[in-house]
Amino acid sequence: MAAPAALDGDVIVVGGGIVGLSAARALAAAGARTVVVERQRVGAEASTAAAGMLAPQAEAEEGSPLLELALRARDHHSALAPALEAETGLTVDLAGRGLIELAFTAEDRRRLAARREWQVRRGLAVEALGPAEVREAEPNVNPEVCGGLYVPGDRCVDNVRLVRALAASAVARGASIVTGRPVTGLVVENGRVAGVTAAAEVLRAPVVINAMGAWAGLLAGDPLPPPVEPVRGHIVAFDMAPALLRHVVCSPRGYLVPRADGRTLAGSTTERAGFDKTVTAAGLRAVLAIALEIAPVLADVRVADSWAGLRPGTPDGLPVIGPGALPGLIHATGLYRNGILLGPLAGEIAAALARGLPPPVDLAPFAVTRFAAARR
Numbered sequence: 001m002a003a004p005a006a007l008d009g010d011v012i013v014v015g016g017g018i019v020g021l022s023a024a025r026a027l028a029a030a031g032a033r034t035v036v037v038e039r040q041r042v043g044a045e046a047s048t049a050a051a052g053m054l055a056p057q058a059e060a061e062e063g064s065p066l067l068e069l070a071l072r073a074r075d076h077h078s079a080l081a082p083a084l085e086a087e088t089g090l091t092v093d094l095a096g097r098g099l100i101e102l103a104f105t106a107e108d109r110r111r112l113a114a115r116r117e118w119q120v121r122r123g124l125a126v127e128a129l130g131p132a133e134v135r136e137a138e139p140n141v142n143p144e145v146c147g148g149l150y151v152p153g154d155r156c157v158d159n160v161r162l163v164r165a166l167a168a169s170a171v172a173r174g175a176s177i178v179t180g181r182p183v184t185g186l187v188v189e190n191g192r193v194a195g196v197t198a199a200a201e202v203l204r205a206p207v208v209i210n211a212m213g214a215w216a217g218l219l220a221g222d223p224l225p226p227p228v229e230p231v232r233g234h235i236v237a238f239d240m241a242p243a244l245l246r247h248v249v250c251s252p253r254g255y256l257v258p259r260a261d262g263r264t265l266a267g268s269t270t271e272r273a274g275f276d277k278t279v280t281a282a283g284l285r286a287v288l289a290i291a292l293e294i295a296p297v298l299a300d301v302r303v304a305d306s307w308a309g310l311r312p313g314t315p316d317g318l319p320v321i322g323p324g325a326l327p328g329l330i331h332a333t334g335l336y337r338n339g340i341l342l343g344p345l346a347g348e349i350a351a352a353l354a355r356g357l358p359p360p361v362d363l364a365p366f367a368v369t370r371f372a373a374a375r376r
């Protein structure tokens with residue numbers, strides 16, 4: 001059965017998470033007929049399961065190509081949040097305060113000192129804190145803290161609100177979003193992409209953006225699918241008002257993220273358990289241990305909720321952003337632990353490629369072709 005003509009377009013974006021919505025928003029603004037095809041609901045997977053950290057300095061390693069992309073993506077959020085609010089009236093609660101990373105052991109202190117050293121060399125804002133300074137900045141953290149780092153530029157955003165605002169903006173700009181429609185494969189004609197299949201339907205477009213997150217490797221017909229693997233992360237939400245913390249607070253083992261609504265989110269685990277989002281006792285135990293090490297006061301706080309999400313992980317931990325193995329196919333996936341941070345920028349880069357424009361950053365380290373040899 002052919003799809004109604006209204007669902008055909010200039011660009012089909014597969015996946016209605018932050019990446020896909022950002023791509024659609026940018027494409028629609030440029031006048032492209034854009035259809036987002038989402039197998040469930042908008043933001044149903046990692047985009048809303050995440051805690052919303054925007055933390056390139058806490059997450060990226062020295063010399064990694066991810067660092068430059070992630071720093072750029074952090075700046076991008078600063079411009080995006082007010083733009084979305086002006087367009088949609090929806091706030092995304094981009095935090096005003098930075099991130100504090102804590103040390104509890106000599107090894108933690110060594111790691112923090114090493115990170116501070118290379119970040120200072122790189123010209124990034126980062127400040128060493130003594131235990132008293134940590135406690136002054138965050139009175140609820142564990143009194144056994146033996147040092148810390150203050151990273152003023154790292155922060156958080158409410159990713160659930162971000163999904164809503166991006167979707168509202170994309171639709172207001174003219175994009176179509178089709179939900180409940182699992183895309184199963186590419187339509188390939190004369191050696192190039194001509195659309196996608198969704199069950200018995202064919203949706204036609206000369207350009208397809210794969211923004212399928214952890215499912216990005218499952219698009220039939222792609223000769224070189226991104227080798228993305230789901231990596232489960234548990235989150236526990238504590239209910240407390242007023243909020244327990246002022247900053248995002250991390251240890252080398254995990255993090256606490258304060259939300260504007262008073263909840264504190266704790267994360268996370270890194271589990272290779274396939275496409276299984278089950279909340280397990282072991283996952284909860286690990287996250288509760290992280291949370292109680294950072295802020296023992298949480299022991300008496302009501303656990304409001306818990307869930308698990310699937311990060312799209314790649315073998316080298318770097319994203320897959322750039323042209324696919326067929327003309328007309330573009331990838332924007334594999335954002336792993338930085339999906340909320342990188343998502344809007346990755347989506348906009350994919351949109352630029354879809355329009356035949358040069359990408360604003362060097363995409364060579366993120367090319368899917370880096371995995372070609374492994375498949376031979």
Ligand code: GLY
Nearest residue numbers: 053233267268337
């Ligand atoms: N960015 C934090 C996580 O993936 O758990």
